[in-house]
Amino acid sequence: MTSTTLRDRRTYRPAPQLGGRGPLRGQAKRRLTILGFLLPALTILGLFVFWPMLSALRLSFTDASGFGLEQYVGFENYLNVFTDPQIVRAMGNTVLYSVMFTPVAVGVALALATALNSPKLPFRGVLRTWLFLPFIVSLAVAAFAWQYLLDPQVGLLNYWLQGFGIRLGNVLQDPVLAMPTVVLVAVWKNFSFYMIVFLAGLQDVPASLYEAASMDGAGPWSRFKNVTLPLISNTTGFVLIIATIAALQAFDQIYVLTSGGPYQSTQTVVMQIYQSGFQDLELGFASALSYILLIATLILSLIQFFFTGRGEKQAS
Amino acid sequence: MTLVNARRRRSSRDALIRWVFFAGMLVIALLVLLPILIILFTAFKPVAEVNAFPPSLVPSQWTLDNFTRIFTELPFARLIVNSFVFAGGVTLCALVFDSLAAYVLARVDFKGNRVLLLIIVASLMIPFQATLIPIYQLVADFGWINTFWGLIIPRAADAFGIFFLRQFFLSLPRDLDNAARIDGASEVRIFRSIVLPNAIPALITLGIYTFVNNWNDLLWPLVFTTEQEMGTITSGLTLLTGPSGIIPYGVMMAGSLIAVVPLAIMFLLVQRRFIESVASTGLK
Numbered sequence: 001m002t003s004t005t006l007r008d009r010r011t012y013r014p015a016p017q018l019g020g021r022g023p024l025r026g027q028a029k030r031r032l033t034i035l036g037f038l039l040p041a042l043t044i045l046g047l048f049v050f051w052p053m054l055s056a057l058r059l060s061f062t063d064a065s066g067f068g069l070e071q072y073v074g075f076e077n078y079l080n081v082f083t084d085p086q087i088v089r090a091m092g093n094t095v096l097y098s099v100m101f102t103p104v105a106v107g108v109a110l111a112l113a114t115a116l117n118s119p120k121l122p123f124r125g126v127l128r129t130w131l132f133l134p135f136i137v138s139l140a141v142a143a144f145a146w147q148y149l150l151d152p153q154v155g156l157l158n159y160w161l162q163g164f165g166i167r168l169g170n171v172l173q174d175p176v177l178a179m180p181t182v183v184l185v186a187v188w189k190n191f192s193f194y195m196i197v198f199l200a201g202l203q204d205v206p207a208s209l210y211e212a213a214s215m216d217g218a219g220p221w222s223r224f225k226n227v228t229l230p231l232i233s234n235t236t237g238f239v240l241i242i243a244t245i246a247a248l249q250a251f252d253q254i255y256v257l258t259s260g261g262p263y264q265s266t267q268t269v270v271m272q273i274y275q276s277g278f279q280d281l282e283l284g285f286a287s288a289l290s291y292i293l294l295i296a297t298l299i300l301s302l303i304q305f306f307f308t309g310r311g312e313k314q315a316s
Numbered sequence: 317m318t319l320v321n322a323r324r325r326r327s328s329r330d331a332l333i334r335w336v337f338f339a340g341m342l343v344i345a346l347l348v349l350l351p352i353l354i355i356l357f358t359a360f361k362p363v364a365e366v367n368a369f370p371p372s373l374v375p376s377q378w379t380l381d382n383f384t385r386i387f388t389e390l391p392f393a394r395l396i397v398n399s400f401v402f403a404g405g406v407t408l409c410a411l412v413f414d415s416l417a418a419y420v421l422a423r424v425d426f427k428g429n430r431v432l433l434l435i436i437v438a439s440l441m442i443p444f445q446a447t448l449i450p451i452y453q454l455v456a457d458f459g460w461i462n463t464f465w466g467l468i469i470p471r472a473a474d475a476f477g478i479f480f481l482r483q484f485f486l487s488l489p490r491d492l493d494n495a496a497r498i499d500g501a502s503e504v505r506i507f508r509s510i511v512l513p514n515a516i517p518a519l520i521t522l523g524i525y526t527f528v529n530n531w532n533d534l535l536w537p538l539v540f541t542t543e544q545e546m547g548t549i550t551s552g553l554t555l556l557t558g559p560s561g562i563i564p565y566g567v568m569m570a571g572s573l574i575a576v577v578p579l580a581i582m583f584l585l586v587q588r589r590f591i592e593s594v595a596s597t598g599l600k
Binding site: 031034040044045051115116127129136139145155157248251277293302 | 342351354355366414420436442445447451452453469474475504535538565572591
């Protein structure tokens with residue numbers, strides 16, 4: 001979508017002349033109006049988006065700590081980011097989190113969207129509303145609910161699972177199970193959003209194609225694989241990227257449930273930025289880590305930009 | 317005769333498949349609903365039942381004790397007000413400033429229009445988590461820590477909103493504003509009385525999206541408020557957990573329920589539009 005609009009020629013339509021008596025007076029008034037419309041938004045974006053981006057870059061080459069003078073330290077912060085085992089661990093954990101979160105959340109979303117899109121399913125509207133509900137719950141609140149459900153002593157889900165002979169123990173204190181648990185909370189909260197995006201994509205697939213495939217004797221799986229998947233590949237690519245970007249920014253439920261523990265097993269990059277920057281006040285170091293997050297996000301966004309751009313060109 | 321029987325058998329088999337399909341989806345939907353149900357029911361459970369073994373879902377005795385307690389553990393009334401002022405304030409400012417900028421970018425030709433648009437779209441790729449430290453320094457320099465200014469102003473305009481509204485404004489027919497321009501109407505007038513009234517669906521969509529995101533955000537209020545009285549519901553509740561979290565689950569769930577209810581009401585009121593808005597904002 002992004003790229004089509006940039007190519008959009010409609011912006012180039014000749015502008016109608018604005019009111020005003022003389023041509024000069026009209027020009028000046030027109031400039032002033034344009035400026036007035038743009039100024040508030042541009043001031044905010046300039047101050048709180050663009051300037052911080054440059055400022056973070058500058059900070060990342062200093063030993064800024066919030067007190068005293070800042071000294072230029074070259075690439076020391078970046079060197080530390082890649083050699084400090086704790087930070088390397090946090091980056092590894094973020095990758096691990098993304099690898100678990102993205103396929104599961106996107107897979108669940110696609111499966112449920114496909115089911116909800118099937119005309120054979122009764123009460124589709126009601127089910128869609130139900131399945132959408134996690135979207136309005138914040139990750140922090142979702143974390144509270146899951147914490148109680150999984151409580152080793154009084155957790156309802158833990159109790160039910162014991163009925164099936166599964167003993168999880170205290171998952172949030174378990175260095176192996178803590179990470180899958182915080183991923184689970186995020187999957188529960190986020191799948192509904194991806195599901196709705198998939199549903200919008202699926203509704204654009206013409207029903208006649210399914211009918212034709214059925215006539216040719218294609219079963220449900222074959223229809224999904226040969227009709228649905230190729231036709232929604234744009235949507236899938238888009239959802240995969242936004243899910244990965246969301247995974248790179250994992251913070252809320254981890255802050256609530258584990259604070260990065262036990263034994264750093266759920267420490268992520270954004271948790272680390274928060275702790276280094278706002279608790280330990282190592283501003284320079286935290287800025288270097290921020291820039292690595294920024295560059296990773298930028299790369300993913302550019303992939304998305306070109307991916308969807310190319311897809312749309314093919315479609316038209 | 318046999319053909320009719322075969323068809324009947326086939327349609328009853330289809331019906332069976334449909335209902336098995338539905339039952340399967342119902343089970344999944346109930347599992348998805350479980351965390352929400354546990355919040356809803358636990359909020360009304362007496363302490364003894366919350367910590368009882370074996371655990372149960374529905375309280376056998378309903379109580380409002382957890383709600384009374386959350387208002388004594390935290391300045392909760394204040395937090396509710398803060399959440400509304402913060403999320404509402406950001407939404408209102410962003411709608412005004414974004415639509416103004418979007419109008420010019422979509423409807424007025426001037427030198428640099430496309431470059432400006434490109435810069436704004438590019439800024440969509442910057443995650444706020446990565447620039448949080450300089451934003452904090454700036455907000456602190458302005459003396460805005462622990463104020464609504466600090467919470468709202470940095471988000472008073474947003475690249476996604478500008479881009480989203482620009483797309484919508486482009487889709488509106490140009491005949492009306494051209495006619496108004498010929499009649500000598502000013503840009504302000506055209507914006508206010510022609511473009512804005514036609515853009516209400518898009519404004520509602522963007523408004524819902526912005527409100528929900530800010531209401532639910534944790535990191536932002538956590539960074540810009542250090543006093544308990546200036547936090548939001550979301551950030552306030554997290555004070556009750558953690559290593560020193562000896563607060564009973566029932567109280568947490570009462571607070572969580574209060575956090576969810578305003579969005580749930582909004583969702584039920586404008587359900588269709590809500591879901592559509594998520595689908596269309598998802599296309600960013």
